[in-house]
Amino acid sequence: MADPRDNHSQFDLLRQRRFLPYFSVQSINALNDNVFRQAIIGMLFWLQASDEQLALYATLAPAVFILPYFLFSGFAGQIAEKLEKQRLIRITTAMEIGIMGVAALGFALQNLPLLLLALFSTGVQSTLFGPVKYSILPSVLKPEELTGGNGLVEMGTSMSILLGMVVGGLLFKLAGDQGPWVAGGTVVALAVAGNLIARLVPRVEAGAPDLQINWNPVPESVRMLKLARKQLAVRNSVLGVSWFWFVGTVLTSQLPAYARVHLGGDETLYIFALALFSVGVGVGSLLCEKLSGRTVEIGLVPLGAIGMSAFILDLSFAHTGLQVGTGNGMMGFVRADGSARVIVDLLGIGLFAGFFVVPLFALIQERSPRHELSRVIAGLNIQNSGFIVLAAATMLVTQKALGWSIPQVFLALAIANLLVAIWIFTVVPEFFMRFVSWLMVRLLYRLELHGIEKHVPDEGAALVVCNHVSYMDALVLSATIPRPVRFVMYYRIFEIPLMRWIFRTAKAIPIASPKEDAALMQRAFDAIDAALADGQIVGIFPEGKLTSDGEIAAFKSGVETILERAAARGQVVPVVPMALRGLWSSMWSRRDSRLRRMRVPRRFRAHIVVMADAPIEDPTVTAAQLEAKVRALRGDVA
Structure with missing residues (x-):
C-alpha cells in the first residue's frame, strides 16, 4: 500500500x-x-x-x-x-x-x-x-x-x-x-x-533581517539583476520567465484586433478568446505537478516551449472564413466553420505556456539562496518589465513601420519562441537533458512511490543507497526524488552512448575500482566529499555493478569510506536506504541474452515501485547493515 x-x-x-x-x-x-x-x-x-x-x-x-x-x-x-x-x-x-x-x-x-x-x-x-x-x-x-x-x-x-x-x-x-x-x-x-x-x-x-537598505534604487536594481544571473540555471530560468511575459504580452495585445478583424467578432469574442488562453494556462499550471511526479521537473520546460511554438504557428494559419465586422458574439463564433481550430490553438498555447513557466518559477525558488530570493524575484520583475516594454515596442515596429498583419506577427512569434528556447537549452543543457530523461521514464514506466517524501530530507546533505538493477536506475530515482541527486556510477555505464550526455549534464560522478583506475577513484571520492559538504544529495549503488541474476549482490565498502571521510571533517551524513522493484524485466537490465537484450518491456509502461526507508544517522553504519535494509525494502520482487 x-x-x-x-x-x-x-x-x-x-x-x-x-x-x-x-x-x-x-x-x-x-x-x-x-x-x-x-x-x-x-x-x-x-x-x-x-x-x-x-x-x-x-x-x-x-x-x-x-x-x-x-x-x-x-x-x-x-x-x-x-x-x-x-x-x-x-x-x-x-x-x-x-x-x-x-x-x-x-x-x-x-x-x-x-x-x-x-x-x-x-x-x-x-x-x-x-x-x-x-x-x-x-x-x-x-x-x-x-x-x-x-x-x-x-x-x-x-x-x-x-x-x-x-x-x-x-x-x-x-x-x-x-x-x-x-x-x-x-x-x-x-x-x-x-x-x-x-x-x-x-x-x-x-x-535577511540584518540587511542594510540601500535607498538608491539604481545601483540596487543593477545588483539584483546580477543576483538573478549568478547561477547559470537560475539566470536562464529568469530569462525564460521574462520571455513568457514577452510572448504573453504580444498575444494578449493582439487578441482584441484579431477577434474583430480575423474572427469577425464583437467585444465579447475578445473576452472569450482571452478566456481560452487563460483557462489553458490554468490547466497547464495545474498539470505540472502530476506530470513532474512532484519534483521540480525542468524537463517540462522544453515540452512547453515546443508546444507553444506549434500552436502559435497553427494559429497564424488558422482561418475561419468569417467576414470583418459581422459582429459575431461568442456563440456565433463557436458555431462557425473553422472555429474549433482557433479554440484548440488558444487553449493549446495556454496549456503549454503553463508547462513552460511553472517549473521555471519552481527552479528559481529552489536554487536561489533563501537569504537572496526576494531580491532575485525583484530582479526578475525588473527584467519582466523590460520585456513587456520590448514587446510593445516590437508591435509598434512590426505593425506600424513594417505593416505586418496579425497572422504574420503570430508566425514570427512562433519562430522566435522556438529560437529563444533552443538558445536557452543550448546554454543550459540541463533543461533538455531533463526533458529527455523525463520523457524516457514517463513513457516506459508507471511509477509507484513509497516513503520518498517522508524519508528523503528536504534540505542538507544525504547519501542515498539503492540496489542496482538496470541502466535506467539513476534516471528513475532522479524522477522520484524531489531534489537534484549527484549519482556515483561505474565509469563504463557513465560512458554509454546517448546516456553519457545525460549523466554528464546531470553532474553524475564516474568511478572505477583501484585496479582499473586509481586516479579516477580518488577524483570520485573527492567529488563526493565536495558535494556532501555543499549540502547536496549523493546517490550510490553499493553493489558496484548491475545485477546479472536479479538478486542483490553484497554491498562494497565504498559507502563506509564515504561516511568515514565525512565524519573526519565533522559531518554526519544521513543515509537513506532505497530499493527498486520491477526493473529486472525491462529492456535495460541484464535479464536476457545479449541477442535479445534490447527489446521492449513485456508490458508497455511497466509498473515500477520505488521504496525509501528512514534515514540512518550513524557514521559507523556498515555496508552489510545497509545491504540488509535494502533487501528488506525490496522484498522478493526484483
Whole structure:
C-alpha cells in the first residue's frame, strides 16, 4: 500500500493555513488590479469619451502601471528580504485600501488624472508585493510541493486576471448611472477583503533581517539583476520567465484586433478568446505537478516551449472564413466553420505556456539562496518589465513601420519562441537533458512511490543507497526524488552512448575500482566529499555493478569510506536506504541474452515501485547493515 504522503494532491494545500490565506490574498490582489483597470475603460465608454481620449488612456495606462517596477523594484526586493513576510503582506494590502480609496474618489468625480494617479500607486503596491509573492513559497512549502504550489498560484493569477477583466468591464454596463459608485465600492471592498485575509497568513521569518537598505534604487536594481544571473540555471530560468511575459504580452495585445478583424467578432469574442488562453494556462499550471511526479521537473520546460511554438504557428494559419465586422458574439463564433481550430490553438498555447513557466518559477525558488530570493524575484520583475516594454515596442515596429498583419506577427512569434528556447537549452543543457530523461521514464514506466517524501530530507546533505538493477536506475530515482541527486556510477555505464550526455549534464560522478583506475577513484571520492559538504544529495549503488541474476549482490565498502571521510571533517551524513522493484524485466537490465537484450518491456509502461526507508544517522553504519535494509525494502520482487 502506497504511503499516503506520496499520493498527495496539490489541492490539499488549499485546505491548509500555511497556503490558503496567502493564495487568496495574491488572487484577490490580481483580481482587484484588473477590475480597476477594466473599470476605467468601462467609465470612458460610459462617458462616451472621444477616440483621442481612449487612445490617450490606452497609451498612458500601461506605462503608468509598469513604471514603478523600474523605479522601485530595487527598494522592494530589499524590503521583502528584511521584513517578516506576513507583516509585509499586511502592509501592502493596507496600502491597497488607501490606493483604492483614491480610485473610488476618481470614479466618483469622473476624474481621469486622479484615476491615473491611483493606477500608478497600484503599480507601486504591486512592485512591493511582487518579491514576497514568490519568495514566500519555499518557506511554507516542502521541496516536493513547490511545483504544485506554483501551479496553483499561476492558475489563481490567470483566472483572477480573467475574472477581473470581465467584472470590471461589466460594472458600468450593469450599474448604469450608479456605475461610478459601484466601481469605487467594488475596488475598495476587494482591497479590504485582501487585508483581512492577509491577517490569517502565518508568520514567515525574514530572509535577511540584518540587511542594510540601500535607498538608491539604481545601483540596487543593477545588483539584483546580477543576483538573478549568478547561477547559470537560475539566470536562464529568469530569462525564460521574462520571455513568457514577452510572448504573453504580444498575444494578449493582439487578441482584441484579431477577434474583430480575423474572427469577425464583437467585444465579447475578445473576452472569450482571452478566456481560452487563460483557462489553458490554468490547466497547464495545474498539470505540472502530476506530470513532474512532484519534483521540480525542468524537463517540462522544453515540452512547453515546443508546444507553444506549434500552436502559435497553427494559429497564424488558422482561418475561419468569417467576414470583418459581422459582429459575431461568442456563440456565433463557436458555431462557425473553422472555429474549433482557433479554440484548440488558444487553449493549446495556454496549456503549454503553463508547462513552460511553472517549473521555471519552481527552479528559481529552489536554487536561489533563501537569504537572496526576494531580491532575485525583484530582479526578475525588473527584467519582466523590460520585456513587456520590448514587446510593445516590437508591435509598434512590426505593425506600424513594417505593416505586418496579425497572422504574420503570430508566425514570427512562433519562430522566435522556438529560437529563444533552443538558445536557452543550448546554454543550459540541463533543461533538455531533463526533458529527455523525463520523457524516457514517463513513457516506459508507471511509477509507484513509497516513503520518498517522508524519508528523503528536504534540505542538507544525504547519501542515498539503492540496489542496482538496470541502466535506467539513476534516471528513475532522479524522477522520484524531489531534489537534484549527484549519482556515483561505474565509469563504463557513465560512458554509454546517448546516456553519457545525460549523466554528464546531470553532474553524475564516474568511478572505477583501484585496479582499473586509481586516479579516477580518488577524483570520485573527492567529488563526493565536495558535494556532501555543499549540502547536496549523493546517490550510490553499493553493489558496484548491475545485477546479472536479479538478486542483490553484497554491498562494497565504498559507502563506509564515504561516511568515514565525512565524519573526519565533522559531518554526519544521513543515509537513506532505497530499493527498486520491477526493473529486472525491462529492456535495460541484464535479464536476457545479449541477442535479445534490447527489446521492449513485456508490458508497455511497466509498473515500477520505488521504496525509501528512514534515514540512518550513524557514521559507523556498515555496508552489510545497509545491504540488509535494502533487501528488506525490496522484498522478493526484483
